[in-house]
Amino acid sequence: MRTLILLIFINLSLFSSNIKKDVPLVSNKLYINECGACHFAYFPGLLPQNSWEKLMSDLENHFGDDATIDKKTFQTLSKFLNENSAEKNMNYKRSRKIVQSIPKDKIYIAISKTPYIHKKHKEIKKHLITQKEVKGLFNCTACHQGAKKAIFNDDDVDIPNYGKWED
Numbered sequence: 062m063r064t065l066i067l068l069i070f071i072n073l074s075l076f077s078s079n080i081k082k083d084v085p086l087v088s089n090k091l092y093i094n095e096c097g098a099c100h101f102a103y104f105p106g107l108l109p110q111n112s113w114e115k116l117m118s119d120l121e122n123h124f125g126d127d128a129t130i131d132k133k134t135f136q137t138l139s140k141f142l143n144e145n146s147a148e149k150n151m152n153y154k155r156s157r158k159i160v161q162s163i164p165k166d167k168i169y170i171a172i173s174k175t176p177y178i179h180k181k182h183k184e185i186k187k188h189l190i191t192q193k194e195v196k197g198l199f200n201c202t203a204c205h206q207g208a209k210k211a212i213f214n215d216d217d218v219d220i221p222n223y224g225k226w227e228d
Contacts, residue, residue: 083211084155089141095130096138101202104211105145106156107172109163113142116170124171155213173198185220194221 084106087093096102105113117139120128130138150156155177162177169175182190182198190198201208204226207217218226 082154083213084147084153085145085150086211087145091134091137092141095134099126099128101200101208103172103201105142106147106150106153107159108146108169108175109148109160110143110146111168112170113146114139115168117142171199185226189220189223192222 084104087102087104092105093102108116116123117135120130120135147156147160151160159172159175159177162175162180163169164176172178178198189195195203201213204218204220205213206219207213215226220226
């Protein structure tokens with residue numbers, strides 16, 4: 062019996078060692094400069110490829126703003142987003158969980174609307190999310206102190222006008 066438990070533990074350890082914690086960092090300067098000029102440069106690993114394709118197909122109506130870019134920049138950014146989308150980063154915990162949470166017939170263009178993100182934030186009172194210092198789930202950096210480093214764990218959450226999040 063001890064041998065069986067030991068073998069199970071070893072297999073679980075080997076499997077989990079291939080799973081990375083959150084999402085891959087962004088090092089693409091064009092992406093950081095273009096998208097990060099107006100908002101947090103969201104990590105491509107937080108949405109699947111079909112979501113990025115849909116988002117990029119309507120940049121003139123990008124969440125109420127015109128984010129139109131020239132053709133070459135569009136092609137470069139689209140390629141980058143598609144090559145680094147969530148389903149291409151399934152060895153990262155958040156990418157995998159986001160992909161698994163999205164029904165096959167749904168396409169989300171907002172990370173904050175995905176079922177996984179809603180599930181992760183369900184215990185936080187609405188007024189804390191909608192307060193002016195946070196504005197909504199789309200504003201990762203308001204509460205996740207390590208968001209720019211792709212760290213989104215619960216220990217890193219500090220909600221304005223509330224404090225450290227204790228799960």
